[in-house]
Amino acid sequence: MATPTRDNAFNPISRQDGYYSLLMAAAKRGSAFRAWPTRAVLMKQIYFTGVQAVLPVALLAMITGTLVISEMTSVLGINTAFTTKVLLWIVIRELGPLLAAIVIIARSSTAIIAELALMRINGEISALYAMGVDPTGYLLVPRLIGVTLCVAILSIYFIATATLGGMLMSALFQAVPVYRLADQFLAMANPWELGYAVLKSTVFGVVIATVACYHGWNVSQSVNAIPQVVTQGVMRSIFLVFLLDALFAYALFRL
Amino acid sequence: MSPSTPTAACRSEECLVACALDGAAFELRPGTTREVRLATPEDKARVMDTLFGLRPVRPGELSLFGRDAADLAPDERLALNRRLAAVFAEGGLISNLKVWENLVLPACWASRTGPSPFEAEALELFDDLGLDADLAGRLPSRLTCFERKAIAFVRGLLTHPDAMVFDSVLEHLSEEERRRAARFEELFRARCMRGAILRIEVAHARAGHHA
Numbered sequence: 416m417a418t419p420t421r422d423n424a425f426n427p428i429s430r431q432d433g434y435y436s437l438l439m440a441a442a443k444r445g446s447a448f449r450a451w452p453t454r455a456v457l458m459k460q461i462y463f464t465g466v467q468a469v470l471p472v473a474l475l476a477m478i479t480g481t482l483v484i485s486e487m488t489s490v491l492g493i494n495t496a497f498t499t500k501v502l503l504w505i506v507i508r509e510l511g512p513l514l515a516a517i518v519i520i521a522r523s524s525t526a527i528i529a530e531l532a533l534m535r536i537n538g539e540i541s542a543l544y545a546m547g548v549d550p551t552g553y554l555l556v557p558r559l560i561g562v563t564l565c566v567a568i569l570s571i572y573f574i575a576t577a578t579l580g581g582m583l584m585s586a587l588f589q590a591v592p593v594y595r596l597a598d599q600f601l602a603m604a605n606p607w608e609l610g611y612a613v614l615k616s617t618v619f620g621v622v623i624a625t626v627a628c629y630h631g632w633n634v635s636q637s638v639n640a641i642p643q644v645v646t647q648g649v650m651r652s653i654f655l656v657f658l659l660d661a662l663f664a665y666a667l668f669r670l
Numbered sequence: 671m672s673p674s675t676p677t678a679a680c681r682s683e684e685c686l687v688a689c690a691l692d693g694a695a696f697e698l699r700p701g702t703t704r705e706v707r708l709a710t711p712e713d714k715a716r717v718m719d720t721l722f723g724l725r726p727v728r729p730g731e732l733s734l735f736g737r738d739a740a741d742l743a744p745d746e747r748l749a750l751n752r753r754l755a756a757v758f759a760e761g762g763l764i765s766n767l768k769v770w771e772n773l774v775l776p777a778c779w780a781s782r783t784g785p786s787p788f789e790a791e792a793l794e795l796f797d798d799l800g801l802d803a804d805l806a807g808r809l810p811s812r813l814t815c816f817e818r819k820a821i822a823f824v825r826g827l828l829t830h831p832d833a834m835v836f837d838s839v840l841e842h843l844s845e846e847e848r849r850r851a852a853r854f855e856e857l858f859r860a861r862c863m864r865g866a867i868l869r870i871e872v873a874h875a876r877a878g879h880h881a
Contacts, residue, residue: 451778451785455771530766542762545722546776546825547752549745553779 434625437632440551441559447552456553460561464523468569472518473580476573479510480581484591493591499599502578507608508667511574512566513660516619519566520652524627527558528648531631532641540632555632559624566620567613574612615663619656626652686833686866687754688733691720696868698833703855703867714872718837722756723747735832752780755826756835757854759842761818763810769821770806777828788828795824798857800850816847823854833866834858 447453483505487498531554534540543550578600586593630648634640687698694717696706708714719725720732723739732739734750742750755776756762763772773792774785781787796803799820810818819839826834836855840848855867 449782451783452771452775534765537765538762539764541719541722541724542758542764544724544748545751545754545756545758545762546779547748547750547754547829548776548779549748 434629437555437629438559438621438625441555441628444549444552444556447549447556450553452548453553453557457557457561460558461565463526464519464562465565465568468518468522468565469572471522472515472569472573473576475514475518476511476576477580477584479514479573480506480577480579481584482581483510483577484581484585484596488585488591495591495595495599498591499596499603502581502596502600503603503608506577506581507574507604507612509660509664511577512570512612512616512619513656515570515573515616516566516623516656517653519562519569519620520623520649520656523562523565524623524649524652525645527562527624527627528631528645529641531628532634532644533638535632535634536636536638536641555628558628559621562624562627563617563620566623567616570612570616571609574609611663611667615660618659618663622655622659623652626655685733686735687721687868689717689720690731691717698866698868700832700864700866703869705869705871707871707873709873711872714838714870717870718756718758718835721754721835722751752776752829753832754835755829755831755833756837757819757822757826757839759838760815761810761813761822763813763818763821763825765810767810768806769808769810769813772810772821773806773825773828776825780829791828792824795827795857799824799853814847815842816844816851819843819851820854823857827858827861830862831865832862833868834862835868835870837870838872839869 448457480502483502484498487494487501491497531540534554540550540554543553582591582593582596582600585591585596627648630644630651634644685697685699687696689696693713694706694708696704698704706717708717716725720727720739723742727739729738729740734742735753737746737750739747763769764775767775770785770792774788777788778785792806793803796805801817801820801824805813805817805821810821813821823834834854839851839854843851858865858867
């Protein structure tokens with residue numbers, strides 16, 4: 416048997432292997448959910464990433480929905496058909512998944528990177544291994560699942576709040592009949608559009624969680640490195656999310 | 671440090687741990703207590719890292735429960751770590767978990783059960799060590815050094831290990847706390863009669879604290 420290096424002695428995710436190896440290492444440890452501590456971490460992750468983000472996402476969605484409808488109305492007048500179509504395109508296809516992802520990157524990615532990095536530097540990840548607790552299964556698996564679920568659910572929540580809120584705000588301030596907007600929306604809304612948004616958000620969620628876990632996990636042994644890995648992780652997440660968004664848009668256009 | 675010849679001896683289950691590092695060669699058998707005194711903190715860290723799989727080992731350097739550690743796959747190594755427990759010098763608690771969550775983490779992980787089966791035993795150990803039950807709701811950062819070590823000891827004992835490793839357990843403790851910490855071994859013996867105890871100390875640090 417080859418002599419193990421420090422990385423493969425207790426860390427299956429080496430810095431060189433990148434995001435893919437982290438994702439694969441976590442995928443192989445699905446059985447970690449049989450342990451109560453992993454389920455407890457998942458619940459906490461869903462609470463911090465999903466439940467605590469409900470209000471900021473709702474506010475952002477209301478403002479976005481209002482802006483889209485008010486801009487459309489100011490340019491085109493009260494053209495409910497076109498306004499609804501634009502709302503559908505922009506909010507469901509683009510802004511819902513994208514802005515939900517950005518909120519999660521700002522709130523939870525930073526927290527995950529800093530938390531894992533601090534645990535690594537304080538020797539807590541080594542302590543877990545020494546206790547016989549698999550750090551990958553206990554720390555990474557619930558964070559990957561929790562963040563992915565939350566991005567998908569918050570995107571749907573964003574879409575619902577933006578469309579409903581946008582319609583209501585426009586009805587209040589611009590005398591656009593809300594029932595006409597709602598009728599148009601329901602007539603044009605297609606379950607495939609929502610499915611596309613959920614698929615896109617799920618992919619964003621996997622990417623955000625993987626990048627956050629990877630950068631927090633692979634910090635060097637110095638507290639000074641924490642702000643650096645947080646910045647790297649956030650910038651990398653934003654870049655990848657926008658890149659994937661463009662790829663999804665291109666794929667949709669080609670279809 | 672004086673060099674020693676690496677050995678792959680001690681391949682039976684009767685020998686729990688056999689270590690053949692330079693300057694730290696020892697065996698640990700059921701029901702025994704061993705003290706290993708090392709010259710420097712770096713030597714101590716090397717031995718601890720070797721024992722718990724945190725650094726690579728060469729064939730013959732470490733035998734765990736009859737297996738050469740160099741031959742173990744990562745999952746096998748992790749499983750054998752569950753048969754050892756440690757009270758690290760700083761406790762080794764997880765900072766973002768409350769004391770109660772820290773206490774039951776390895777036991778719940780190993781047994782795949784929830785925390786409730788361990789509640790009674792943990793409270794009994796708290797009583798034995800004179801710890802306040804209110805500690806269970808605190809974060810480790812709000813504990814004293816002795817409390818962190820005591821919590822780490824209770825955490826280890828809840829897993830009913832084959833061997834307990836005490837890493838400089840008396841360091842940074844007051845006289846009164848040292849007397850209380852001296853009960854750790856007695857309590858371990860009472861609950862794990864065939865268990866082995868390994869004390870790892872830095873020679874100069876120990877001398878300083880006992881002066």
